[in-house]
Amino acid sequence: MRQSYRIIPVYTADVSGVCSALYxxxxxxxxxxxxxxxxxxxxxDEIRWYEQDSLIxxxxxxxxxxxxxxxxxxxxxxxxxxxxxxxKFIALAGSPIPFMNGTDFPALAQVIETExxxxxxxxxxxxxxxxxxxxxxxxxxxxxxxxxxLKETKNADADVTSITTIPHTLNLLGxxxxxxxxxxxxxxxxxxxxxxxxxxxSTWAMGDSLENLSHAxxxxxxxxxxxxxxxxxxxxxxxxxxxxxxxxxxxxxxxxLVMVLEQVTKNTDKKKKSSEEESxxxxxxxxxxxxxxxxxxxxxxxxxxxEAVTMGSLAAAIEKKYxxxxxxxxxxxxxxxxxxLNDRVAKGEEEVQELLKDARIIIADPLYRPIxxxxxxxxxxxxxxxxxxxxxxDIKEGKYLSEI
Amino acid sequence: xxxxxxxEINPEGAVxxxxxxxxxxPFPPGxxxxxxxxxNWNIVHTGMLMPEAxxxxxxxxxxxxxxxxxxxxxxxxxxxxFVIVEEENLLNGNLEDVTIEGVTDVLNKTEKKPKVVLLFxxxxxxxxxxxxxxxxxxxxxxxxxxxxxxxxxDPIMQKHGLTPDQKLRKALYDPLEKRSSDEKxxxxxxxxxxxxxxxxxxxxxxxxxxxxxxLTACTNWxxxxxxxxxxxxxxxYPPAKYGAEMLAERLQRTHLYLPGSFDYEEIKEEIRTFxxxxxxxxxxxxxxxxxxxxxxxxxxMSFEDLEVFFxxxxxxxEDALKHAKSIIxxxxxxxxxxxxxxPLGLAKLLLTHDFNVTTIYLDSISxxxxxxxxxxxxxxxxxxxxxxIHPKMRVLPRENEGKILAIGQKAAWFTxxxxxxxxxxxxxxxxxxxxxxxAEMMTEAFLEEKDTExxxxxxxxxxxxxx
Numbered sequence: 001m002r003q004s005y006r007i008i009p010v011y012t013a014d015v016s017g018v019c020s021a022l023y024x025x026x027x028x029x030x031x032x033x034x035x036x037x038x039x040x041x042x043x044x045d046e047i048r049w050y051e052q053d054s055l056i057x058x059x060x061x062x063x064x065x066x067x068x069x070x071x072x073x074x075x076x077x078x079x080x081x082x083x084x085x086x087x088k089f090i091a092l093a094g095s096p097i098p099f100m101n102g103t104d105f106p107a108l109a110q111v112i113e114t115e116x117x118x119x120x121x122x123x124x125x126x127x128x129x130x131x132x133x134x135x136x137x138x139x140x141x142x143x144x145x146x147x148x149x150l151k152e153t154k155n156a157d158a159d160v161t162s163i164t165t166i167p168h169t170l171n172l173l174g175x176x177x178x179x180x181x182x183x184x185x186x187x188x189x190x191x192x193x194x195x196x197x198x199x200x201x202s203t204w205a206m207g208d209s210l211e212n213l214s215h216a217x218x219x220x221x222x223x224x225x226x227x228x229x230x231x232x233x234x235x236x237x238x239x240x241x242x243x244x245x246x247x248x249x250x251x252x253x254x255x256x257l258v259m260v261l262e263q264v265t266k267n268t269d270k271k272k273k274s275s276e277e278e279s280x281x282x283x284x285x286x287x288x289x290x291x292x293x294x295x296x297x298x299x300x301x302x303x304x305x306x307e308a309v310t311m312g313s314l315a316a317a318i319e320k321k322y323x324x325x326x327x328x329x330x331x332x333x334x335x336x337x338x339x340x341l342n343d344r345v346a347k348g349e350e351e352v353q354e355l356l357k358d359a360r361i362i363i364a365d366p367l368y369r370p371i372x373x374x375x376x377x378x379x380x381x382x383x384x385x386x387x388x389x390x391x392x393x394d395i396k397e398g399k400y401l402s403e404i
Numbered sequence: 405x406x407x408x409x410x411x412e413i414n415p416e417g418a419v420x421x422x423x424x425x426x427x428x429x430p431f432p433p434g435x436x437x438x439x440x441x442x443x444n445w446n447i448v449h450t451g452m453l454m455p456e457a458x459x460x461x462x463x464x465x466x467x468x469x470x471x472x473x474x475x476x477x478x479x480x481x482x483x484x485x486f487v488i489v490e491e492e493n494l495l496n497g498n499l500e501d502v503t504i505e506g507v508t509d510v511l512n513k514t515e516k517k518p519k520v521v522l523l524f525x526x527x528x529x530x531x532x533x534x535x536x537x538x539x540x541x542x543x544x545x546x547x548x549x550x551x552x553x554x555x556x557x558d559p560i561m562q563k564h565g566l567t568p569d570q571k572l573r574k575a576l577y578d579p580l581e582k583r584s585s586d587e588k589x590x591x592x593x594x595x596x597x598x599x600x601x602x603x604x605x606x607x608x609x610x611x612x613x614x615x616x617x618x619l620t621a622c623t624n625w626x627x628x629x630x631x632x633x634x635x636x637x638x639x640x641y642p643p644a645k646y647g648a649e650m651l652a653e654r655l656q657r658t659h660l661y662l663p664g665s666f667d668y669e670e671i672k673e674e675i676r677t678f679x680x681x682x683x684x685x686x687x688x689x690x691x692x693x694x695x696x697x698x699x700x701x702x703x704x705m706s707f708e709d710l711e712v713f714f715x716x717x718x719x720x721x722e723d724a725l726k727h728a729k730s731i732i733x734x735x736x737x738x739x740x741x742x743x744x745x746x747p748l749g750l751a752k753l754l755l756t757h758d759f760n761v762t763t764i765y766l767d768s769i770s771x772x773x774x775x776x777x778x779x780x781x782x783x784x785x786x787x788x789x790x791x792x793i794h795p796k797m798r799v800l801p802r803e804n805e806g807k808i809l810a811i812g813q814k815a816a817w818f819t820x821x822x823x824x825x826x827x828x829x830x831x832x833x834x835x836x837x838x839x840x841x842x843a844e845m846m847t848e849a850f851l852e853e854k855d856t857e858x859x860x861x862x863x864x865x866x867x868x869x870x871x
Contacts, residue, residue: 001487001505001506001509003487003488003489003490003502003506004485004486004487004488004505004506004507004509004510004513005472005485005486005487005488005510006485006510006513006514007481007482007485009468009469009472009473009476009481010465010468010469010472010486010488011465011469012469013464013465013466013469014465014466015466016466016469030435034527034559034560034562035436035559035560035562036467036470036557036559037466037467038436038437038438039438039442039470040466040467040469040470042438042440043440043442043470043473043861043863044469044470044473045469049440050440050857050861051857053798053799054798055795055798055799056798057435057436057437057795057798058435058436058438059435059436060433060434060435060436060563061560062560062563062564063530063560063561063563063564064564066531066560077433077434077435078435080434081434081435081795084413084414084417084795084796085413085795085796085799095464095466095467096463096464096466096467096489096494096527096528097527097528097531097560099491099494100494100528100531100532126464126491127464127465127466127467128464128465128466128489128490128491129465130465348488367476367481370481387473387476388469388473388476388477389871390473390476390477390870390871392871393871
C-alpha cells in the first residue's frame with residue numbers, strides 16, 4: 001500500500017518548508033496548529049534554530065476554537081505579538097485541522113494586514129504536502145510582494161533613460177538548509193559561481209536579507225538550484241522578464257551550467273535588441289535545464305534518490321566524470337519537467353523499494369538503506385529534508401561525496 | 405554566532421515576579437514559541453518502554469515527521485511504522501479504511517509479528533468522527549495474535565482534557581492481565597525513569613523484603629505481565645496519576661499517588677502514608693520472608709522507626725545542602741519546570757537554605773504547588789518568573805554577565821549557562837534522597853561546565869541518541 005511505511009521516514013512537510021524558506025527574512029511565520037508542528041520543525045527541519053533567532057510560532061489551536069471557528073483569537077494573538085516584535089511581514093501557514101475546517105487564511109491575512117499595516121499573506125499549506133511545495137509557494141509570495149522593479153537610470157551622454165540589469169549577476173533561487181545543509185554549502189556555491197565570473201545578488205534564502213531579495217530584479221538571470229525556487233523564477237520572469245536556468249552548480253557539471261548561463265544571457269540580450277527593433281516578445285521561450293541535456297541513455301548503473309534539481313545536477317556531474325549512466329528517483333512532488341527520460345517519480349516506501357530492486361549502486365540518504373537490495377553498493381548522501389539533523393555533524397565536516 | 409531580530413524588546417508579558425503573578429497561569433496565553441531544548445520525553449519515547457511492542461501512527465506528513473524521526477534518533481526505527489493520511493482521505497471520509505488497510509499492510513510486511521501494536525490515531529480521526537471501535541475490531545479480527553493498544557496523538561484536545569501523554573501512560577498498562585497479587589510486590593505505574601536505587605521508597609521496600617516492579621526494567625512480555633502482580637500500585641509522576649488510578653480500579657488494587665517533593669513535611673507524610681498502606685495491604689506485615697520482625701535493615705530505616713529515620717534523613721539533607729551552599733555561594737541560581745514537576749517547591753527549599761535563586765522558568769503552575777506559590781509570594785515576592793513559550797522568549801537576551809547555575813535544560817538555554825544540572829521530569833529522584841541528589845548535582849554542575857548546545861537539543865534525556 002502506497003501510504004504505509006514500514007521503516008523509512010517521510011520528507012519534511014509543506015509547513016516546515018514555509019518556515020525554512022522565510023527563516024532569515026525578518027518576518028513572522030505562524031503555523032495554525034495545536035502543538036507539535038513547531039517542535040517537529042525546529043527539532044528536525046531547522047538546523048539554525050539554536051543560534052539564530054526567527055519569529056516562528058504556533059497558534060496553539062484548541063478543540064473548542066476549531067469547532068467554534070474562533071478565528072478572532074488567532075488574529076488577536078498574531079496582532080498583539082506583531083505589535084511588540086515588529087516583523088517585516090506576517091506569513092500564515094495552515095495544518096490539517098484548519099484545512100479540514102476550511103479556514104479562510106487569505107481573508108485572515110487581509111484582516112491582519114489592514115489592522116497592523118504589516119504585509120501579511122497566507123501560504124496554502126495543510127501539512128499533507130512536502131516541503132518543496134510549501135517552501136516554493138513561500139518564496140513565490142516574497143517575489144510577488146517584495147521584489148522591486150528596476151529603477152530607470154539616465155545615460156550620462158544623452159537625455160535617455162534605460163532600465164538595465166547588472167551584467168554577470170544572478171539570483172540563487174531555492175536555497176534552504178533542507179536541501180543544502182549548513183550555510184557553508186550555500187557560501188561554497190556562491191564562491192564557485194564567482195570563480196566563473198558570476199556574482200550573486202541574492203540567495204533565496206540563506207545568508208541573505210529581505211532587503212537584498214527585494215533587489216532580485218537587478219540580476220541578469222536567475223539560477224534555480226532546487227525545485228523550491230521554480231515558482232519564484234516563473235514569477236520573476238513574468239514580472240521582470242528575467243530568464244532562468246535550472247541546475248545546481250555541482251562538480252564538473254558547474255562548467256556546463258555556467259556555459260548555459262552565458263548563453264541564456266546572450267540570447268536575452270539579442271532578443272531584447274530585436275524586441276526593441278521589431279517589437280517582438282523578449283526573453284527565453286522555455287526554461288533551460290542543462291542537466292537534462294546529453295544524458296547517457298545506456299542502462300543505468302547508478303541510482304540517486306532525492307530532490308529533482310539537485311539530484312539531476314549531481315547525476316549530470318557523475319555521468320560527465322565517470323561515464324556511467326545515472327537515473328534519479330524523485331519522491332518529491334515538485335518534479336514536473338525537471339526529470340530526465342529515465343528518471344522516475346516514486347511516492348512512498350513501497351514504490352521506491354520496487355524501483356530499487358535492480359539497483360546496483362545507490363547514492364541516497366542513509367535512512368534509505370533498509371529498503372535497498374542487500375546486493376547493492378550504497379553511498380551515503382544525507383538530506384536534511386529526509387533524515388533531519390541525524391547526520392548534520394558529518395555534513396558540516398564535509399564527509400560525504402567529496403570526490404564529486 | 406547568535407543573531408537577533410526585533411531590536412530592544414520589552415519583557416512585559418513574558419517576565420513577572422511571583423509577587424505579581426497570578427495562579428495558576430502567570431502569563432497571558434497567545435502564540436507559542438518552542439525552544440531548542442528537547443530533553444523531555446514524548447509519546448514515542450514513553451511508548452518504547454513497552455517490551456515486544458511496535459508503534460504505528462496514522463497521520464499527515466507534518467505530524468508524522470516529528471515522531472518518526474524521534475524513533476530514528478533513538479535508534480528504534482525498526483519498532484516504528486506509519487500510515488500517511490492524505491487530502492483525499494479527508495475528503496472521501498474513508499479514514500477507517502485507510503487506517504485498517506494501512507496497519508494491515510505494515511503488519512503483513514513485518515517479518516516477525518510483534519506481541520503488541522501501540523496504534524496512535526490523531527486529531528483528524530477525532531474531528532472526522534472516525535469509528536475507532538470498528539477499526540480496532542477489524543484489526544483484532546485480522547491479527548488475533550496481536551494486542552492492539554489504543555493510543556492517541558491528539559494535542560488539539562490537551563488544553564481542555566487529558567493530554568496524549570496522560571492517555572498513553574494509561575494505555576501502556578491496558579494489556580496487563582488481572583492475575584493473583586503478590587503481597588511482596590509493589591508496582592510503580594507511569595514513570596519514564598526507574599526510581600533511583602537509593603531513593604526512600606526503594607530503601608523502605610527493600611528493608612521490608614518487598615520488591616518494586618517498574619515498566620522501565622521490563623525486557624520481555626512476561627516481565628511486563630508481572631507488573632500486574634503488585635499488591636499495591638504507586639505513581640509518582642503527575643501525568644501518570646490518571647492511568648494509575650484507572651489501572652488500580654481495573655485490577656482492584658490499592659493505589660497511592662506519591663509525587664516527588666522537596667518539602668520535608670510532605671515527604672514525611674507521604675512516607676507515613678506509604679508505610680501504612682504497605683502494612684495494610686499485606687496479610688502478615690510484621691513478618692518478612694524469613695519470619696523475622698521487620699527491623700532497621702538499611703540505613704536505619706524501618707516501618708516502626710520512621711520518626712527516627714526522618715530525623716536522620718533530614719540531618720543528611722541539611723548537610724548536603726550546606727555543603728552545596730558552601731561551594732555555590734551566592735551565585736545566581738535559575739531553575740525550570742522541566743527539571744522537576746515541582747519547581748516552586750525546589751525554589752522554596754533552596755531559598756530557605758540561603759541559595760540565591762533568582763529565576764524560575766515555567767508557563768503554568770501545578771495545583772500541587774499552590775502552597776509553595778503562596779509561600780513564595782509572601783516571602784520572596786521579587787523572585788522572577790519567566791515564561792518558556794511566550795513569543796518574546798525567542799528574542800529576549802539569553803546571555804548573562806557572570807556565572808549562573810542552571811537547574812534544568814531550559815534554564816540552561818535561556819540563561820546561556822554551561823553550568824547546569826542535566827536532568828528532566830524529576831528523573832529517578834524521590835524523597836529525602838531526591839533532595840540530597842539535587843544538592844549533589846548542583847555542586848557538580850557548578851564545578852564542571854557542560855556542552856549545553858550538544859546536550860539540551862537531544863531528544864528524550866536518558867534515551868539513546870544518534871545525533
